[in-house]
Structure formats: structure tokens, C-alpha cells
Amino acid sequence: MFANKELCKRCGACAAECPYDLIVEDKEGFPKLRPAAKKTCIACGHCVAVCPTAALTLPDMKAVTPELTPDQCGQVARQLKIAPEQADQFLRSRRSVRTYKNKPVDKDTLVELLEVARFAPSAKNGQPAQWIVTSSAEVTQELVSHVVHYMSLNNVFPGVIKNWKKGVDKICHHAPHVAIAHASEDGFHPAEDCALAAAYLELAAHARGVGACWAGFLMEAAEGCHALRERLQIPEGHGVHAALMLGYPKFRYARIPRRRAVVVRWLD
Numbered sequence: 001m002f003a004n005k006e007l008c009k010r011c012g013a014c015a016a017e018c019p020y021d022l023i024v025e026d027k028e029g030f031p032k033l034r035p036a037a038k039k040t041c042i043a044c045g046h047c048v049a050v051c052p053t054a055a056l057t058l059p060d061m062k063a064v065t066p067e068l069t070p071d072q073c074g075q076v077a078r079q080l081k082i083a084p085e086q087a088d089q090f091l092r093s094r095r096s097v098r099t100y101k102n103k104p105v106d107k108d109t110l111v112e113l114l115e116v117a118r119f120a121p122s123a124k125n126g127q128p129a130q131w132i133v134t135s136s137a138e139v140t141q142e143l144v145s146h147v148v149h150y151m152s153l154n155n156v157f158p159g160v161i162k163n164w165k166k167g168v169d170k171i172c173h174h175a176p177h178v179a180i181a182h183a184s185e186d187g188f189h190p191a192e193d194c195a196l197a198a199a200y201l202e203l204a205a206h207a208r209g210v211g212a213c214w215a216g217f218l219m220e221a222a223e224g225c226h227a228l229r230e231r232l233q234i235p236e237g238h239g240v241h242a243a244l245m246l247g248y249p250k251f252r253y254a255r256i257p258r259r260r261a262v263v264v265r266w267l268d
């Protein structure tokens with residue numbers, strides 16, 4: 001049963017929030033699923049999550065296995081809501097970190113970051129991002145050596161190569177960890193989905209005092225360099241769409257740098 005009629009207040013929130021209009025009213029005004037839901041539901045869980053009285057259970061069907069009950073949803077803890085000034089300062093004070101302490105981030109913390117990244121938006125709720133994460137600086141440096149080798153083969157970025165030969169890593173900046181997001185190219189928007197998951201991960205890191213920075217060189221090499229793809233065991237048909245170095249920042253930023261003024265044209 002989709003709606004528990006003893007709990008449902010017929011407020012209509014579930015139908016209004018369903019992205020595919022898959023919820024309609026029955027004769028008594030209670031919500032029911034259209035037959036099309038079996039095929040079209042994207043399992044976003046909004047109907048179950050928005051219901052103020054926990055009256056809905058999404059039944060087992062193509063995209064929803066097993067059924068989704070209110071108990072399986074996380075709680076929104078209203079007391080943890082942050083003020084706009086806190087949110088703005090948090091977002092504006094995130095920086096790309098390029099100097100790291102020689103101290104690993106413990107695995108539990110890395111797992112917490114990945115757990116938050118799961119909640120990034122994704123096209124049709126596809127959630128296609130998969131991660132490869134290094135636990136040690138040694139393996140991170142091994143990946144960097146692949147990138148440098150690839151660069152030297154292609155005769156690009158001689159400065160980066162020269163630095164590497166002097167023991168200076170300009171690719172992952174000696175960060176102890178790297179997190180690489182890949183996804184099947186069969187999805188709707190795998191690149192955007194991975195980039196958004198990485199943005200969430202970076203913000204979750206910032207909240208915990210863990211520094212991050214996109215590792216663009218590594219990301220590109222993981223797309224094009226066969227040896228690196230093999231080392232990473234990137235599945236056939238997957239694209240690499242994000243890579244973040246991670247570690248504890250050596251320096252603390254005292255200021256928020258200036259950014260370009262917003263460019264906007266109001267249409268009306």
C-alpha cells in the first residue's frame with residue numbers, strides 16, 4: 001500500500017513534489033501511484049521524505065528495491081539549521097588547498113566525506129559517481145608518477161616535469177590522498193553528476209578542516225593514459241570526471257580573496 005489512510009492528511013505535498021507527476025488522488029482524495037510509476041519512478045524518495053505524517057511507503061518496483069519506508073529516510077534535524085551568514089561564510093571561505101601537512105586523514109573521516117557526496121544532485125537521480133580513493137601518500141605519489149610519465153610522453157607542462165625531477169609534486173601537491181570520481185558514459189550527465197559529487201565532497205571536507213583541491217592534471221591523465229587507467233582499474237565505458245587531492249592544510253587562510261563581480265542580465 002502506498003498511502004496509510006489513517007496517517008495521511010491528504011495535504012497533496014507528495015503529488016506536488018513528484019518530479020514525474022506519478023501521484024494522483026483516488027476517489028477519496030488520498031494519494032495513489034499511477035501505473036506508469038512502475039517504469040518511470042526515479043526513486044528520488046521525495047514523496048516519502050516530504051510527507052509530514054510519515055504516511056507513505058514507496059512499493060518495490062523497477063527503480064525502488066526494496067520498498068522505501070519513512071523509517072529508512074534520514075531525519076532533518078531542524079536544530080542544526082545554519083543561518084545564511086554562516087552558510088555564506090562557509091562557502092566563501094572554502095579554498096583550493098595546495099600545501100598539506102604530512103599527516104594522513106583517517107579512513108573514517110574519508111568515509112564521512114564520501115557519505116555526504118552521495119547526496120549531491122544527479123540527473124534523473126542516477127547517482128552514477130563511483131570513487132577511487134588512496135589511503136596513503138605512497139600510492140598517491142605512485143599515481144602522480146604515472147601522470148608525470150604521461151606528460152613527458154606528450155611533451156606537455158615541462159615545468160611540472162622539471163619540478164617532479166627535483167622532488168616537487170605540482171600535480172597533487174604532496175597531498176596524502178586523492179579521490180577520483182568516475183561514471184558510466186551511458187548515463188544522462190555523468191560529467192556534471194561527478195563534478196557535483198566532488199563539490200559536495202570538497203565542502204564536507206572543508207566542514208571538517210580537511211583541505212581539498214581539484215587535481216585537474218590527474219583527472220585528464222586518468223582519461224587518456226592507458227597505464228594509469230589500468231592502475232586505477234577504471235571500468236570499460238567509464239569516464240573520469242573529477243579528482244580531488246585531500247589532506248590537512250598546512251596554512252590557515254586569514255582572508256577571502258576577491259572574486260569577479262557577478263555577471264547577470266535580468267530578462268524582465
Ligand SMILES: Cc1cc2nc3c(=O)[nH]c(=O)nc-3n(C[C@H](O)[C@H](O)[C@H](O)COP(=O)(O)O)c2cc1C
Nearest residue numbers: 094095096097098170171173213214215216217218
Ligand atoms: C575542473 C577544475 C580543475 C582544476 N585543476 C586544478 C589543478 O590541476 N591544480 C590546481 O592546483 N588547482 C586546480 N583547480 C583549482 C582552481 O585553480 C581553483 O578552484 C581556483 O583557482 C579558485 O580558487 P579557490 O578554489 O580557492 O576559490 C581546478 C579547479 C577545477 C574546478
